[in-house]
Amino acid sequence: MAARLPGVTVASVRGLTKAFGERVVLESLDLEIGSGEFIALLGRSGSGKSTLLRALAGLDREVSGELAVTGSVAVAFQEPRLVPWKRVLGNITLGLDAPVERAREALAEVGLTEREQAWPLTLSGGEAQRASLARALVREPDLLLLDEPFSALDALTRISVHQLVLELWARHRPAVLLVTHDVDEALLLADRVLVLDEGRIAHDSAVTAPRPRHRDNPELITLRADLLTALGVSPEGRS
Amino acid sequence: MSVIELEAPAEVRPRSRPQPSRTRGKAWQRWLSPIAVIAIWQLASSTGLLPPRLLAAPATIAATAADLVQSGVLPTAxxxxxxxxxxxxxxxxxxxxxxxxxxxxxxxxxxxxxPIMQMLRALPFFGLIPLFILWFGIGETPKVLLVALAVSFPLYLNTFAGVRGVDGKLAEVAHTLKLGRAALIRHIVLPGALPQTLVGLRQSLGVAWLALIVAEQVNATAGLGYMINDAREFLRTDVIVVGLLVYSALGLLTDALVRLLERRALSWRRGFLG
Structure with missing residues (x-):
């Protein structure tokens, strides 16, 4: 699955630097995101993963360096961040220029047709996260930013939402930047896995194994060991 | 820690379970003491122990209320x-x-x-009555203005806190959804501030009736306060009590209206409140 169209980038980052006071979180970071590319961004907590995502989303303007995003961007956050006083459908259509049928289609795609009139606070964690994905995807983004959207889900729900994200990505082909701390999740989903360390991309490897992937795929096993080393964790977890 | 956490629910549960049925079955018991108080009051009045000059008998008050309604005095007031x-x-x-x-x-x-609102808030607004009379005379204006002043502070403080308390994460969502400032205010800020504004609304309605009662003590020529003051001149304690009961009934009524409004406007929280 060579998703990347040669030469077409949706986001280009050059020398991105971000400091909170004395603490430099991103230091002269370079990154190109190709059209339709599924990237997973790994890093220890505090490594600046979310800072990079927020910069790409335009939520953090206090950064220096070049940051060019061509095309539209949508974000799904760790907590679904649905607007609690708008019903599910109202959340999908919020700020949307397209007719309401598009929102209904998006809800159907994530399997929430039945819940379109529900209040967000009555949704389960998985339903809320699916609604959040629908809200992002209905905008047909060129770049979809996912900020640890699976981390708060229980293990079974996470598997089904992983499947859903892959299906939606295969159908709509946005470039995806998935911020996660889960190495296995990154390997199961992404074309390309990055490790952020000390403010830069410390590791960049392509994942070529065909989907659906299994954890015991030899390529993934080798990559997992490399990634864990890059993250400063011994693969055996014993040292 | 864990011992306390484990023990507490085990102790509380059996105790709380039979409670609803016990209170529901004997709800009428809650009416016993008020009825007894009224009965004793009536007895004291009938035997002459409580002279009508101090407080009229419940039966008299009921009859007076009916008279006042029929004569149109009370509805007008x-x-x-x-x-x-x-x-x-x-x-x-x-x-x-x-x-x-x-x-x-x-x-x-x-x-x-x-800063101006915080300074004005510190003023005892009932103390403004003399100034209001000097400025606006003794007509309707000072009474209406006193109510308006009293009402504006709880609503100001609560709405201000509500607007500032809107979840910044939702504002970020609005930004990623490309909402403009007007849409942000309409879809995120105002509905987000609404629960707190409704708290302010309830407080301000309570204060509104209080301000009215105070304002109507001053040179009123019509209204409930006038009716009460007029009755005082003639030692009509029955009319005074009717007036007070009407004030409290109106206060309860407006409070119920706000609660109804709350239930409608905040129905999105229903699932959350259980």
Whole structure:
């Protein structure tokens, strides 16, 4: 699955630097995101993963360096961040220029047709996260930013939402930047896995194994060991 | 720690379970003591122990209430008082909410509005009555204005806090959804501030009736306060009590209206509140 169209980038980052006071979180970071590319961004907590995502989303303007995003961007956050006083459908259509049928289609795609009139606070964690994905995807983004959207889900729900994200990505082909701390999740989903360390991309490897992937795929096993080393964790977890 | 956490529910549960049925089955018991108080009161009046000069008998009060309604005195008085409250409340609520939005939505707005509101809030507004009389005479204006002033502060403070308390994460969502400032205010800020504004609304309605009662003690020529003051001249304690009961009934009624409004406007929280 060579998703990347040669030469077409949706986001280009050059020398991105971000400091909170004395603490430099991103230091002269370079990154190109190709059209339709599924990237997973790994890093220890505090490594600046979310800072990079927020910069790409335009939520953090206090950064220096070049940051060019061509095309539209949508974000799904760790907590679904649905607007609690708008019903599910109202959340999908919020700020949307397209007719309401598009929102209904998006809800159907994530399997929430039945819940379109529900209040967000009555949704389960998985339903809320699916609604959040629908809200992002209905905008047909060129770049979809996912900020640890699976981390708060229980293990079974996470598997089904992983499947859903892959299906939606295969159908709509946005470039995806998935911020996660889960190495296995990154390997199961992404074309390309990055490790952020000390403010830069410390590791960049392509994942070529065909989907659906299994954890015991030899390529993934080798990559997992490399990634864990890059993250400063011994693969055996014993040292 | 864990011992306390484990033991507490085990102890509480069996105790709390039979409680609902016990209170529901004997709800009428809660009426016993008020009825007894009224019976003793009536007895004291009938035997002459409690002279009508101090407090009229319950039966007299009931009869007077019926008379006042039939003669049209009470409905007219209520109408006049209601009008004052509605005008004052409308003006005060509009001013309070508008100023809260000005202060809540921008720093310059906050700097311009908030210090003045905080200073005015510290004034004992019933103490303003002499000034109000000097400024606006003894007609309707000072009464309506006193109600408006009293109403505006709880609504200002609560709406301002509500606007500032809107979840910044939702504002970020609005930004990623490309909502403009007007849409952000309409879809995120105002509905987000609404629960707190409704708290302010309940407080301000309570204060509105209080302000009205105080204002109507001063040179009123119509309305409930006038009816009560007039009755005092003739030692008609029965009329005074009827007036007080009407005040409290109106207060309870408006509170119920706000609660109804709350249930409708905040139905999105229903699932959350269980």
């Amino acid at each position: 209520v109408g006049v008082s209601l009008q004052r409250v509605l005008l004052g409340f409308g003006a005060g609520a509009a001013a309070g909410i508008l100023l809260a939005l000005v202060a809540g939505l921008s720093r310059p707005g906050e700097n311009a509005v908030d």
